[in-house]
Amino acid sequence: SDDSEGILRRQSQRESAARTYARSLPVVPVRARGMTIEGADGRRYLDCLSGAGALALGHNHPVVLEAIRGVLDSGAPLHVLDLATPVKDAFTTALFETLPPRLARHGRIQFCGPAGTDAVEAALKLVRTATGRDGLLAFSGGYHGMTAAALAATGDTAVRGAAGTADARVTRLPYPYDYRCPFGVGGEGGAELSARLTESLLDDPKGGIQPPAGMLLEPVQGEGGVIPAPDTWLRRMRELTAARGIPLIADEVQTGVGRTGTFWAVEHSGIVPDVMVLSKAIGGSLPLAVIVYREELDCWQPGAHAGTFRGNQLAMAAGTATLAYVKRNGLAERAALLGDRMLARLRGLAAEHPCVGDVRGRGLMLGVELVDPEAATGPGAVPPTAPRLAAAVRRAALDRGLIVELGGRDSSVIRLLPPLTITEEQSEAVLDRLADALAAVTA
Numbered sequence: 001s002d003d004s005e006g007i008l009r010r011q012s013q014r015e016s017a018a019r020t021y022a023r024s025l026p027v028v029p030v031r032a033r034g035m036t037i038e039g040a041d042g043r044r045y046l047d048c049l050s051g052a053g054a055l056a057l058g059h060n061h062p063v064v065l066e067a068i069r070g071v072l073d074s075g076a077p078l079h080v081l082d083l084a085t086p087v088k089d090a091f092t093t094a095l096f097e098t099l100p101p102r103l104a105r106h107g108r109i110q111f112c113g114p115a116g117t118d119a120v121e122a123a124l125k126l127v128r129t130a131t132g133r134d135g136l137l138a139f140s141g142g143y144h145g146m147t148a149a150a151l152a153a154t155g156d157t158a159v160r161g162a163a164g165t166a167d168a169r170v171t172r173l174p175y176p177y178d179y180r181c182p183f184g185v186g187g188e189g190g191a192e193l194s195a196r197l198t199e200s201l202l203d204d205p206k207g208g209i210q211p212p213a214g215m216l217l218e219p220v221q222g223e224g225g226v227i228p229a230p231d232t233w234l235r236r237m238r239e240l241t242a243a244r245g246i247p248l249i250a251d252e253v254q255t256g257v258g259r260t261g262t263f264w265a266v267e268h269s270g271i272v273p274d275v276m277v278l279s280k281a282i283g284g285s286l287p288l289a290v291i292v293y294r295e296e297l298d299c300w301q302p303g304a305h306a307g308t309f310r311g312n313q314l315a316m317a318a319g320t321a322t323l324a325y326v327k328r329n330g331l332a333e334r335a336a337l338l339g340d341r342m343l344a345r346l347r348g349l350a351a352e353h354p355c356v357g358d359v360r361g362r363g364l365m366l367g368v369e370l371v372d373p374e375a376a377t378g379p380g381a382v383p384p385t386a387p388r389l390a391a392a393v394r395r396a397a398l399d400r401g402l403i404v405e406l407g408g409r410d411s412s413v414i415r416l417l418p419p420l421t422i423t424e425e426q427s428e429a430v431l432d433r434l435a436d437a438l439a440a441v442t443a
């Protein structure tokens, strides 16, 4: 049958268990607009996952559909390898207008793709080629994708698995995760200690770190549990990499295009990375991934980085429309404002429920860390994670017509990534449903 249950049953029989979202979200989407998804069973959901952050404007935004139709109706070829086209020219121009001025003036773009992980691969290959070194500094909790080098840079040992993905060239350093600060010092004190640790490892000739090819970081960790790095820490990372000639790579795959309240998340701290890795929202919901980088790093020989699908005309057109719309309508600023309001209400939830250990975020990238307060090891100790509770809350939210995703340590952080076009009314509905789900599960 073509009903939801039949579709779900057949897919779960045929599709690999590696499916991620489908396991936790038994929804068969057949229609979507903005923040709303309609399932084959007629149920409607508020989508706070937004294609894992790929939908800055929500589903099927009219300007995105119009841009796609424009390409279809123009007779332009859909597949163009990496040839220059008017569509690509418009996308590149629109993207450069959003970049930090130094990269906009003296930057290069490399079309990778089609996914975020491909752009991470390209960035790592670029800095390794440019520096002639091969080490990499990456961070605990970092997520960069599922292909070889990107996966090796990813922190989560469970997703790295045992399939030959360990990479001795990667040195992992502690990300400034305030709530679970490994130094037992919260706030900027913890971030400063993490920065000093990095510095001392780099400068100690007996520390065992070869001068690396680069440092790879997310300005706000997404999959790692929505952890915004303090601006002071990012500036310290910028200073200490710059002083040692180490290219700094900012993975803005999830944080880009207004999500965190500025167009690019690095703008909060004012740092200018040497390489920016961009995907998800830049394609306006279609697959597109690029790196932009300082021209001095442009070491590619012709043909040194190829790929059949580097010029998806529909994605570039959808991306151009998205970038322009976000900019023209000040959606980054709006994300900052609405995000602050949502965070304030989430703090209320934390005050009400002892199982809400921490709420945090930047702009419309919000996280609610669930814990087991009764299992705390002593007064003032940070309680352990609560994965079963988190899964139950996600399920209860779904029953109430709200799609949320989990992330973070032991998948105990509820992640909210609504489209930047979310209305105030919708943001209230999201929080009402989440509060209701939490109350139902903890009752």
Ligand code: PMP
Pocket (backbone or CB within 6 Å): 052, 115, 116, 117, 118, 120, 143, 144, 145, 146, 218, 222, 223, 251, 252, 253, 254, 255, 279, 280
């Ligand atoms: N980097 C970051 C920061 C991400 O969040 C993701 C995806 N969640 C990726 C890289 C990988 O992107 P993709 O899934 O498109 O390969």
